[in-house]
Amino acid sequence: VLPFPSQVVYNRVGKCGSRTVVLLLRILSEKHGFNLVTSDIHNKTRLTKNEQMELIKNISTAEQPYLFTRHVHFLNFSRFGGDQPVYINIIRDPVNRFLSNYFFRRFGDWRGEQNHMIRTPSMRQEERYLDINVCILKNYPECSNPRLFYIIPYFCGQHPRCREPGEWALERAKLNVNENFLLVGILEELEDVLLLLERFLPHYFKDVLSIYKNP
Structure with a gap:
């Protein structure tokens, strides 16, 4: 019987502690037996429609329970007929x-x-x-640059308007966070974030705080 949720995506925002979290995930995946799916692509966050379809197909066919992680703007799986996973992310003081x-x-x-x-x-x-x-x-x-380190698309998505700072992109980002993200943490409160992940997703993050404190 698969745990719920069994499909998790961490579309990590750059320079927000993701390297530390991924190192923890490697340890946790071996400890708890979930499928950690990573990507060798680190600098392509905006995707064409075909690239979105291909990536969603590859993620959706991964062995469950999986946790997929990559620097990529929010993907709407249901738009392409896939099951929408649970999202998590971490941001930090700009x-x-x-x-x-x-x-x-x-x-x-x-x-x-x-x-x-x-x-x-x-x-x-x-x-x-x-x-x-x-x-x-x-x-x-x-x-x-007024768009310096613009993080809204990580939550707004792949629509071209998500890259234009403004009310439309912000509102769509807020809607996606409310509907698709289990947690958006703050790096400055990382220990609290890890504790919440441990409570919300124990089959992925059980013992993460103790591992973080005692590597």
């Missing part, structure tokens, strides 16, 4: 998120990788070491 991305693009992350050199090979040294205050005060495009 200033902290901006800071995290600014330095990640330049110097990688805590793993000490050099992949930031691959990610931004054309970045000049003076740009890589540019003081963030100068970037902001002098209105460099990287620090002044």
Whole structure:
């Protein structure tokens, strides 16, 4: 007998602690025996109609119970005849998120990788070491784009209007959160978020808080 829900999607927002959560999910999937479905695609969040259909088909045919995770804007499974999964996500203070991305693009992350050199090979040294205050005060495009780090599409979806900041996108995002998301947590309160996930989805997240505190 499959637990309920047996189809969960974590369409993770970038620079919101998702690397930590995915590491926890790898441990939990082995511990609890659910199917953790990941993706090698990390930088394509907007999909064509055919790409949406193909991805939804691939997710829907995964062995259940599954938890699928990828950086991707909200997908409406029912639009393409699929069973709508339960969604979860985590967001964070926008200033902290901006800071995290600014330095990640330049110097990688805590793993000490050099992949930031691959990610931004054309970045000049003076740009890589540019003081963030100068970037902001002098209105460099990287620090002044009005759509900078726009997260609404992760909840609004794949419709082109979701990428246009405004009331329509916001209202659709709120509707989707109310109808499709079991939980949208805040990174600054991660321990509380993990505790709620453990309570709401025990067959996926049982013991997650203790694992997080005692890796």
